């Protein structure tokens with residue numbers, strides 16, 4: 001087996017986002033460099049912009065709210081988009097949509113501006129032609145959401161420690177949006193950077 005080709009570790013500054021192409025077979029590593037920081041991921045098929053990530057189908061087919069190593073992120077057409085190959089954290093969320101300006105305004109009860117994952121995803125994916133309305137519920141890497149037996153939902157600090165990472169393999173050609181989440185309350189009070197790396201899959 002050859003060694004993974006070296007690829008630089010890119011940094012997503014706090015409260016920002018990026019978008020990039022990920023070819024089938026390539027690996028995406030998402031790293032939480034400081035710990036307790038969420039990264040929202042949304043993706044589209046590169047072949048057809050109408051095919052996008054579906055959090056609800058991914059929950060349905062995995063029979064769990066908490067996807068980890070071996071689980072698959074499915075599209076709205078029930079095709080595999082990404083497979084979780086490694087996961088050193090083990091706790092991520094598929095229930096919550098990306099934080100948005102309106103969310104902050106509704107929660108805070110005022111009209112102040114606040115950066116958000118939704119804005120950062122829409123802006124980053126905009127260069128591939130996607131508008132804000134195309135962004136659905138995200139795979140919220142490192143986000144720690146619990147649901148009690150009565151259905152009450154609680155956001156707790158992420159369980160990711162400094163250096164925690166998730167490795168995902170692309171199962172189709174993708175356009176990926178990725179953020180360093182902008183919501184202080186989701187990120188143990190402080191919004192921090194996220195790092196990521198695109199690697200070619202090793203061949204036997």
Ligand SMILES: [Zn+2]
Nearest residue numbers: 099117181182
């Ligand atoms: Zn966010």
